[in-house]
């Protein structure tokens with residue numbers, strides 16, 4: 001598909017999750033943008049987490065249903081497959097996230113095909129653009145083969161990337177093992193690179209109840225909006241302006257713009273709808289966003305955090321996409337499952353990156369060094385301690401050979417680590433990144449907290465989803481279908497064509 005050069009963003013009023021109203025809004029938006037689905041049409045919601053503990057983290061099923069019905073209304077016979085697909089937050093089976101989101105009854109009612117991306121063959125996409133982090137990426141086959149792609153994210157803040165609208169939601173087009181590669185201080189560049197896999201012709205964001213402050217456990221804010229668009233950068237830029245944020249300050253949006261995926265300036269975007277930008281801004285007034293460094297985040301709690309720069313310090317002095325953000329999400333998850341979480345945790349010190357200052361740990365207070373790149377030398381309780389970085393350059397990590405542990409392997413690994421260091425002043429958790437799940441498990445062990453993975457009301461659901469997923473992938477293997485297919489694959493019509501970076505601004509005084 002060609003990147004739309006004069007994009008449109010449509011802001012519509014929609015105070016409730018009324019399926020028929022959402023359907024009409026999306027259908028009218030598609031008429032206005034002259035869009036008709038075709039071929040393999042794939043809809044990607046944001047279902048990072050769902051269920052009773054994460055009620056505002058995901059695209060609501062009523063929203064998705066309205067979009068599906070609108071697409072069917074606009075189908076003039078060219079659609080060969082209409083499907084929903086997603087990979088939710090890592091370690092959780094997507095089946096469980098779909099179940100918690102209430103998607104299955106809707107899929108059944110509509111006779112809708114759906115993909116759990118981690119169960120599909122993973123196909124190789126070659127990259128050639130300048131500045132790429134690597135030469136190839138893997139994505140699930142339904143993404144690689146889609147002809148008409150519809151991105152249906154949730155309107156939310158994100159403490160690591162400021163916001164998560166359409167562009168950031170691409171983290172869900174990779175399975176766990178590939179998602180974790182470069183999910184570190186170069187995360188924004190990874191998100192930019194993922195744009196080369198596929199581009200949406202339609203974006204429809206669930207901003208009816210938006211989520212502020214956090215990503216997994218956001219505070220609900222009734223914005224009462226459905227926003228539609230036909231270009232991902234322009235779309236995210238307008239969503240930023242609704243919140244009063246300059247999109248050029250949001251790195252993944254700026255990088256996607258600079259790579260040629262669309263304009264960012266309001267003068268280059270046509271905005272229409274029954275809500276003006278100014279009115280939308282009024283509705284969103286006070287909406288909390290912002291990057292929150294880990295030291296600040298834990299102020300006033302039993303955890304003291306210390307963060308030094310990650311490797312490749314010329315890019316940034318803080319790892320926004322990796323371990324420090326993961327512990328913020330980990331504690332948010334634990335607070336949902338254990339109301340006494342903060343009181344139960346003993347005084348802890350967590351250290352990230354090449355931290356150079358003192359660690360204010362008293363006898364009996366554990367220090368946890370988190371991440372491969374952690375590097376520290378100093379005194380702990382009168383003993384000289386040296387923790388060396390074991391960080392491996394990203395060029396040594398190959399998507400072909402990437403592996404990941406499932407949650408049971410992670411439980412064994414983290415429990416073993418905690419047991420071995422029970423009598424020590426400090427503990428080292430390795431990984432790049434150390435995932436949210438591993439940090440949850442470490443805090444559970446250190447604080448005697450309730451383990452969310454063993455919560456009685458979720459255990460049956462989790463195991464059912466986990467075993468089904470394992471069964472599906474094992475059956476494919478038995479049939480001789482490899483999980484990861486090597487070599488560049490044939491692409492669907494939604495692969496972006498000829499992405500051209502915008503011309504650089506002329507130098508001051510030049511032509």
Ligand code: SF4
Nearest residue numbers: 319322371372373432
């Ligand atoms: S180990 Fe963690 S903090 Fe260090 S670069 Fe990797 S993700 Fe970032």
